Amino acid sequence: MAIFDKMIALWILVVFSFFTSCSAGKSEKQAKWDKYLKHIEDAVTDYEECSSENSGCYRSVLDADFKPWRDRGGIKQEDFERGKKDRRNGVVHYQIIGHKLYRQENSMFQPRSVGIEHFLLKLLPLLPDMELLINTQDYPMVNKWIDPTPILSFSRTPNEVDIFYPAWTFWSGGPFLKTYPEGLGRWDEQRKVIGKKSEEFPWKKKKSKAFFRGSRTSSERDPLVKYARQNPSYADAAYTKNQAWKSDADTLGKPPAGEISLADHCKYKYLFNFRGVAASFRFKHLFMCRSLVVHVGEDWKEFFYPAMKPWVHYIPMDVEMKDLPVMIEFVRKYDKVARAIADRGYKFVDKHLRLKDIELYWKNLLLTYHSLMQWKPKRDMSLKQIK
Template identity: 50%
Template sequence: MLCNGIIATEMHPNTLYVCCIVNLILFTLVVNHVHAEEVEEKECHKGDENCVSQETAGSATGKRRYLNPKDEKWQPYLDAVKSALRQYKDCEQDTGTCTCYDSVLEKDLAVWREKGGISQDQFHRALERGIGNHYQIINHRLYRSKKCMFAARCSGVEHFILKIIKKLPDMEFILNERDWPQSPKFADPLPVLSFSKVYSQHWDIMYPAWTFWEGGPAVWPLFPTGLGRWDLFRESLDKEAKKTPWDEKLSKAFFRGSRTSAQRDPLILLSRDDRDLVDAQYTKNQAWKSDADTLYMPPASEISLEEHCKYKYLFNFRGVAASFRLKHLFLCESLVFHVGDEWLEFFYPELKAWVHYIPVAQDLNGTRGRDFIWNHLHMEDVTCYWKKLLKEYSKLIKYKVVRNQELQQILPKEK
């Protein structure tokens, strides 16, 4: 890979990272003025100057065409966009059926199907390791360990389970409400549910995070108790996006967030060098103690997610695990730079690079990514995934679940 004429393998990782960011932003700016589909293609002969094989653009026709030398550096990106769009087929599902995510569930449960199910011994060995809360469903009642490290997170999860409790068989499961997954692939798999993981590194079974209802993340002072309900936030962001159509958005990359991952540092440093290109600053979080925690600059003020919709280019990074902001950013109808896509939530695998997020969608704005989240991530789809997950998981339990008297019953909250 070349970045401004320098071989990528010879560059420091941070330098390469910044270089690629600049190239991608410039690429979107260039192609917004000259749409790829509007470029006139003329056949030429191999000996002609600037004559290139059309195969380099992803075509197998064998024809050759003229290419402006100034466009050559962008051609790999255009090729990737065209290739991704040829291969991509949009998911078709009715709201509340969540069929788009069936393959995610199948992949997560495959290891336990191959093992013939989950034995009582396997479950209790995992339980003894303290990797999450013990839940049971007995006679359509929900029970949980008396202590939950993050009460609001447990409550956010329990909201969805209680909605479908009448349709669930008896079962028990371990639910990890921490950020970090608990079943690494260098060891035998553990039957534990976690909201996020890396496929190549963890056995954890993904569940829809508590944040769809409550439990964080808290953003001071805008959202001191958490971002709040996804169904309400969807509507708010959709209205805000309509106020600022693509042509009226600021042609600048934007990021606000705390320093939960050093992966974010290069963009922050780039912004300090060139504020016309990128506006990226660190904010406080609950662990902030000094300016060292915001890369030796005073923390910036928080900016609402609705305010993000004023910018054409929005950045998403992993935090401790997957970042909760991703689904919100898409609804701004801005172009999303999703940096480091190895960390997943249950709906991420259906989001495709070059189709839904940077590098670049075909129409070079955020409508394709926005449409996927808007059409396929309703609250009904979240509830549906919980139901499918727990029903399929229950089929893997190879023993009769007996009520644990040490667990407390969880009742719906009074409205």
């Protein structure tokens, strides 16, 4: 009888432990959901919408980028010459002299240069004489721990002090894919195409799935792809080929998936954005779907990122993505909350990231840069005129 009693006691202990762990699991999940709701409530309460007038949404970015140069007493010619001497392939020397644009003969990435030069040429009548070093590579150039050089880059991390400029893809250039054989630009046209598709797939018609399609340029994307393979009802995420693809090992052991146009992303409610080699060009496009954007990682940025706020315009996730299942369950359960974030993200991009906002940013960027130049540039005869 004593043995039987011990067996019963042991069974009760096992059952109690099981239900206790289940209850604790539920409580832990709900606690995280409550934490998410609190983040959203606080972020929305604190958020003040910016003004597009005179680059108001991005003025703090310009101020921060040029503060090191103001502190140094301006941009000196020796700083510029040091940048010319130390620059790597992909950093292009431009001059604006007498309202004409000149560029070094060789440009490593011609389509990228075209995307940059569209804005420079358009602004020429307003611009005084100046010379610039514009980085057309993906990687930034100016480490924060060394003496800075005045190089403009489209993307950077907190470890660099390159001066932001709007990426070439607002007008032309990559990525070059089967779905975009001539490159992803132009932004004004993509806004229309994706916006039209979003009207075909309003929130109620979208699939309640997390979605991602892209190449494996970073292993930070792996957790979502692995999750989707195990949970196809909750997520559709797969790797496509890129130029470096050699075997299925490059797509995490599976054959590469077909490419999906950015417009067709609008069929899904939850769109994931990851860094690529640098900041991902897809980020701004995803918002035009009126879907909820989940942005993974916070280091890589473009000039407009700081104006968009986590929990207000998108949901942030750390690169380890340990809470991925809990987050996906959260957005599925709290559908109205998810939709409200999606709507705010769309409205920001639609209202504050138009092509005219990009042109205005370029204008303020160049005029601020010129105001800090401590020398008058002389025509470099090795540069050719760009018309």
